[in-house]
Amino acid sequence: MIEFDDVTMTYADAADPAISGVSLHIGEGELCLVAGRTGAGKSTLLRAVNGLVPHFTGGRLRGRVTVAGRSTRDQPPREFADLVGVVGQDPLAGFTTDTVEEELAYGMEQLAVPAPVMRKRVEETLDLLGIAELRRRPLRTLSGGQQQRVAIGAVLTAHPKVLVLDEPTSALDPTAAEEVLAAITRLVHDLGVTVVVAEHRLERVVQYADRLVYLPGDGSVVTGTPAEVLTGAAVAPPVVELGRLAGWHPLPLSVRDARRLAAPLRTRLASVSPPPAATVEGPVLLRARQVVVRYGAVFAVRGVDLDLRAGTVTALMGRNGSGKSSLLWALQGSGPRQGGRVDVNGVDPGRRPAREARRLVGLVPQTASDLLYLETVDAECAQADQESGAVAGSCRALLDRLVPGIPGQRHPRDLSEGQRLALVLAVQLVAAPAVVLLDEPTRGLDYPGKKHFAAMVRQLAADGRGVVVATHDVEFVATAADRVVVMAEGSVVADGPTPEVVVASPAFAPQVAKVLDPLPWLTVDQVAAALDGTPA
Structure with a gap:
């Protein structure tokens, strides 16, 4: 054909x-x-x-x-x-x-x-x-x-x-x-x-x-x-990487195929201590109470309560149209909010000018390139420094920390998806917000790119920020998130540590968790680390 x-x-x-x-x-x-x-x-x-x-x-x-x-x-x-x-x-x-x-x-x-x-x-x-x-x-x-x-x-x-x-x-x-x-x-x-x-x-x-x-x-x-x-x-999906690690032949392409081969691996892992759960409980950076977002007669967010803590990566999940993006925009202050309150250090971002709101809560939208409008990477960085009142070169330094080596004279539209995402993230971070919101940031990223981005997100949390990632990417959530909040029809229906929430859901469980169920491992890296401590 x-x-x-x-x-x-x-x-x-x-x-x-x-x-x-x-x-x-x-x-x-x-x-x-x-x-x-x-x-x-x-x-x-x-x-x-x-x-x-x-x-x-x-x-x-x-x-x-x-x-x-x-x-x-x-x-x-x-x-x-x-x-x-x-x-x-x-x-x-x-x-x-x-x-x-x-x-x-x-x-x-x-x-x-x-x-x-x-x-x-x-x-x-x-x-x-x-x-x-x-x-x-x-x-x-x-x-x-x-x-x-x-x-x-x-x-x-x-x-x-x-x-x-x-x-x-x-x-x-x-x-x-x-x-x-x-x-x-x-x-x-x-x-x-x-x-x-x-x-x-x-x-x-x-x-x-x-x-x-x-x-x-x-x-x-x-x-x-x-x-x-x-x-x-x-590049390979987690089930194939797990097959490579375990030495399975032929390599499984589905959870069903992998489970048929995984009994010996589950036996080895049963005697190993499970990966430790996240225990970071930093101070509350953002407190939202009874947030309501409505478009005409349609409720996108219905009375949501949410606390975001320093040092924690929170994954916001749910089916399409459940209200994730509307909630993020309401928390940042740029989007509509018909009810409730948001508090960041005693200030409501929705009641401040856009420049001040960016210093409280940074938001990277689904299409990150919407925030890029100048001809070169250096011009975008310089403009971000100026708008944020930061020292010249601050945004570029942040970008080099996230993804080193991007040519300054390159047009932002000519960058890869991962490079553009890093540039927009640097533009937002130069305003030094305590809370960072990311809406579907892994779209267009390959597996190595997502692994690098997960490390970036973890570093943001380690620096004392509260990070929220709205995503459908269950494998990224398994790698990067400490906590998962699930929304449905504008309301929160589940909220807890990542292993508890995602493993309990057939839709949101990562491939490794499905293959090794009922064991608590979520990623290939966790399994590899566990096997390193067991006899070959």
Whole structure:
């Protein structure tokens, strides 16, 4: 179905090609997973499937890409609209209409699909993705995960033969992600649609993949079955890392496969003392009482009480639309708050000018780059110093502490996801807030990037700050968080130490906890440390 024949793509002004000498065949009805470090060329590979690379991006492409016998060299991307459906990382950027129902119909209108057929396909897609109740909602009022499902639905209604997805579950809670992946696998198995998906959270997708295309970062690709390729890949989900540590062959790709092999490992770990629980109980830095956020008649936050302590990393979890982002904005003071009070050192951030509020509570939004608007990294840092009243060079010093070596003259939009996140975090931290709020910070980060970011978050807590991370990333929570607060329909439904809360939840439990249940280990690093103290 898809053929890459000795393809090399070099962007304008780039010293090295993004992908080099790639020859690849993806058969009809395959689910092909594309993996690799951030910046390794995954998005380039995906965009080449329908000709966005190089027709839209510019640059020079050598070799040939064909889809169902049609060459992207000979036809522009619009000529592939009936054949290839593409969903990018930012769904909101791709919307062209105002409401969910209109967006689902728009692509079919451009393809001149008859009205009765359009009506039927819209209903089928609403049911397939579980978004029927959203049909008349304005797109901008949806949560990030809801927007992601609508974006997928908008391309599915055209019934493409090939579906290309770039980070399709990055904004979804675990349950919603499973629903979307179940829909995608039905398309593959029941309709024979070829799906090419790039995803950093391999633990969600790898068990469903027929083929894994791994980009090591040098422009080349390694392809094969997931178990074969992940044996030596630098990125791998926790269940595979656990399999490597335990010496399991073949490597398990799912929790079920791993549990079938894990009995001897559980026996060894049963005699080892469990990892110590977090005991940090610093002073309360932020106290929120009866916080209410309402949008018209819809309550996003319903009377939430929350204390944030120094030295503690709190994970804020819950399904899409549960009120996490609304709560964070209300705590910071920039967002609406119709009731309750927030106290930071005797001051309510919501009653102070924005500059003063930043000194009390710093917030990094879901799309961190929204806070970047200047031409260079150095300019952003200098502006942050000026706005915060900090000594010149303070923001740059913070950035170098978080991620050393970012060129000062580089445009912020040219940075990797992890570098941009670090820059925005430095911009917020230079105001020296006691409380730092992070909304979905691990979107777009690969496994090594998330590990480094977890260390950054832990260091913020060690410096005496209170940190809140709103996230759907259960593996990151297992690594970085001391405490988990779970929200549902605007209310707090669970609050406690990370091991107690996440292990008790089938949806929020990390892979290692599921494999080793009922033992209390959450991460591969914890297991490795435990095994170091036991006889081999």
